[in-house]
Amino acid sequence: MSQKCRIYSRKDFVGLRKAGALAAHILDYIAPFVRKGVTTLELDELCHEEIVKHGAVPASLGYNGYPKSVCISVNHVICHGIPSERKLNDGDILNIDVAVISEGWYGDTSRMYAVGEISSKAKELIDTTYEAMMAGINLIKPGIRLGDIGNAIQTRAELKRFSVVRDYCGHGIGRIYHDEPVVLHFGTPGTGLMLEPGHVFTVEPMINSGGYKTKLLPDGWTVITADRSLSSQFEHTVGVTEDGCEIFTLSANGSDRPYHAVAE
Numbered sequence: 001m002s003q004k005c006r007i008y009s010r011k012d013f014v015g016l017r018k019a020g021a022l023a024a025h026i027l028d029y030i031a032p033f034v035r036k037g038v039t040t041l042e043l044d045e046l047c048h049e050e051i052v053k054h055g056a057v058p059a060s061l062g063y064n065g066y067p068k069s070v071c072i073s074v075n076h077v078i079c080h081g082i083p084s085e086r087k088l089n090d091g092d093i094l095n096i097d098v099a100v101i102s103e104g105w106y107g108d109t110s111r112m113y114a115v116g117e118i119s120s121k122a123k124e125l126i127d128t129t130y131e132a133m134m135a136g137i138n139l140i141k142p143g144i145r146l147g148d149i150g151n152a153i154q155t156r157a158e159l160k161r162f163s164v165v166r167d168y169c170g171h172g173i174g175r176i177y178h179d180e181p182v183v184l185h186f187g188t189p190g191t192g193l194m195l196e197p198g199h200v201f202t203v204e205p206m207i208n209s210g211g212y213k214t215k216l217l218p219d220g221w222t223v224i225t226a227d228r229s230l231s232s233q234f235e236h237t238v239g240v241t242e243d244g245c246e247i248f249t250l251s252a253n254g255s256d257r258p259y260h261a262v263a264e
């Protein structure tokens with residue numbers, strides 16, 4: 001498995017930083033609107049307006065024919081949920097995935113949100129997903145391999161008897177939305193691409209409370225758990241530096257970490 005991957009310069013990192021910060025800002029901005037009774041379409045429209053207001057472009061809109069500006073994946077939806085007239089209910093958990101193009105640079109990030117009181121199982125799933133993602137990201141520095149990241153994520157998830165989705169993965173990103181390398185969220189230490197300064201990619205594990213098998217709905221986008229168990233995901237865009245990594249999509253106020261309730 002040999003992958004050739006683009007190397008981005010310090011100057012490129014300036015653009016990536018700005019795009020990542022904007023994507024993170026959109027997820028901060030939308031948080032107070034995530035409440036019982038709101039439709040996922042309303043959330044999509046709010047995100048769209050806020051992205052455009054900043055002079056950026058929603059990267060997902062029209063991407064391979066995707067019809068909306070963001071992805072909103074509720075409960076057993078794993079990813080690529082299409083915003084719709086569906087109203088959020090108490091107890092729902094959802095992922096909002098925002099990708100933007102800012103001055104030609106992409107930023108891609110997602111978080112989990114909760115509506116009212118959620119089950120302790122759902123909380124554990126969300127916490128584990130975040131911790132798994134960060135366990136992977138915290139390893140990143142030149143010389144480690146992608147398999148080290150995948151293994152750290154898988155180990156964390158399976159320790160809690162959750163499963164890691166195999167069919168969707170992280171990706172290189174930069175001036176292209178989905179580029180090499182393929183970033184698996186499971187794997188074997190010491191295998192795969194060896195990281196170098198200037199590599200830029202996403203880490204975005206999808207973790208299920210049941211089995212890892214997926215099912216694509218007839219709309220051609222919505223991916224659900226085959227067993228209808230709950231699914232959770234977080235995503236950051238990161239760049240490898242000389243001695244570690246820079247997370248481009250951190251929230252300015254710490255809101256990229258999980259939280260379980262939103263304002264009543």
Ligand code: MF3
Nearest residue numbers: 060063066071080097099108
């Ligand atoms: N943002 C998603 C990712 O993390 C991709 C969504 S593609 C879309 O890679 F077309 F479904 F929006």
Ligand code: CO
Nearest residue numbers: 108202204235
């Ligand atoms: Co992504």
Ligand code: CO
Nearest residue numbers: 097108109235
């Ligand atoms: Co994304």
